[in-house]
Amino acid sequence: MNKIPHALSLGIALAALWVLLSGHYTLLLLLLGLASVLLVVAIATRMDVVDHEGHPVHLKFKATLYYWGWLLKEILLANIDVCRRILSHGPVISPMVINVRSSQHTTVGRVIYANSITLTPGTVSMSIDGDTILVHALSREGAADLQAGEMNMRISIMEEKY
């Protein structure tokens, strides 16, 4: 597999991160930063961790941002729901363990799905076996929402926009 695009994108990301985090723009420090970026890319390439999993450049930037926006909205709604359950008199929870099918065909897609489930309050992914994810849900409603599969569908769409 061709590694150059991934190595290049890793280098650009590291360089941008270095410039933003340091805030120093003298020649010596910029050259030192460049040297460390090149060293890290070289080490990562030798370690064979520069691939589509560590650095998913194949996911479209715009689709990813769109998905993050949607996920943020879901997180907000789920937060309000969980807070309501915490504060109501006698916690109104119905915890349950369910199996959720994931229709993504890459590992990265499945990881995004499992992480999104965990990031949304009220659902935690407990283990992944093939294409089924074992999920612990705080309430029956949360479990039903997840099984309706909107999140799954959105990630599959994001994955297919190569």
Next chain:
Amino acid sequence: MSLIPDIISWFCLVTGGMFVVIGAIGLLRFPDFFTRLHAASVIETMGSILIVVGLVFQAGLTLVSVKLVLLVIFIMFTSPTAAHALAKSALHGKLEPITVEDNES
């Protein structure tokens, strides 16, 4: 500092703090490990996002704001990983989650 960013900033900081307190209450009230995990995720999502957004409005358009936004993005990647690791090790440690069926029987 002008008034309107200050108002937005303090609104975010106070609501973020409220989410953290509610999450802590949930951590104490919920019955078992897995349900408490859900209460903790309220703190690490809405609590951290709102507090950092409030701080971004305090910092204005500076390099500090960029660092704060990066902070939120990294938290959003690492916290579900940690939560998943906790849940998975609890499951492997044969900790049985309380479910509705247990409560009704």
